[in-house]
Every structure is written in structure tokens, then in C-alpha cells.
Amino acid sequence: MSMPPEHDRERVARIAADPRYIALVRDRQRFSWVLTAITVVVYSSFISFIAFDKPLMAQPMAGGTTSIAVVAGVAMLIGTVAICAIYVWRANGSYDARLAEVLADVRS
Known part of the structure; x- marks a missing residue:
């Protein structure tokens, strides 16, 4: 696999260093973890009820x-x-618009 051109590496480095991009990644990860936690709690609770309280679930x-x-x-x-x-x-609604702002500034 060939290496990307130098200007692409510089652009990627500028994006990665942009505080707005860093905040975007942090916000997206936090939101994803919250949704993941909700899903894990719901599924674990369901399995636990089936395992430990069969009469209730039946x-x-x-x-x-x-x-x-x-x-x-x-x-x-x-x-x-x-x-x-x-x-x-x-x-x-949020992440794409924020990323577009960062990319627009990096392209200019």
C-alpha cells in the first residue's frame, strides 16, 4: 500500500489537532458509550429476569x-x-455539521 501524499498527511494532522475536532470526537464517544450502557443494562436485565425469575417472565x-x-x-x-x-x-444533525466546519477550515 502506498503512502498518502505529504499534503494529505499534513491535512490529517491539522484536523487531528483542531480543538473542535477533538471536542467532536470526545462528545461522540461519550454519547456512544451512554447508548451502549443503556443497551447493555436492558439486555442484561432481560437475561437476568429470564435466568432468575422464570415464573414472572412466564x-x-x-x-x-x-x-x-x-x-x-x-x-x-x-x-x-x-x-x-x-x-x-x-x-x-450535530456531528456531521461540526465535522463539515472543521473540514471547510482545513481545506481553505
Whole structure:
């Protein structure tokens, strides 16, 4: 693999050193970790309830045949899609605009 031209390396170094870019990376990582923590807590709780309180999770909902576990599982899947949508919404609304500002300044 060939090395990028010198001007590209300089541009990358200027971007990496830009305080706005550093703040952007920090904010994006923090937000990603928060969403990851939410996901891990929800999934771990679901598995823990199944492992340690089977009678609760096996109870039918509203006298029907669908158990609490099935409803909770579907809710988790919907929640996972929602978390992904929240990240994409924030990335498109905030992160992309902030990165575009940094790149515009570096190009000029």
C-alpha cells in the first residue's frame, strides 16, 4: 500500500489537532458509550429476569397466551432500533455539521 501524499498527511494532522475536532470526537464517544450502557443494562436485565425469575417472565399478559418475556423481548428489539435511530439523528444533525466546519477550515 502506498503512502498518502505529504499534503494529505499534513491535512490529517491539522484536523487531528483542531480543538473542535477533538471536542467532536470526545462528545461522540461519550454519547456512544451512554447508548451502549443503556443497551447493555436492558439486555442484561432481560437475561437476568429470564435466568432468575422464570415464573414472572412466564406469566401471560392480560390473561392471554403471550408471556411477559415475549412482550419484553419485542420491546427490547424496538428499543434497539430506537437507539440506533437516535444515534443517526444526532450524527446527522450535530456531528456531521461540526465535522463539515472543521473540514471547510482545513481545506481553505
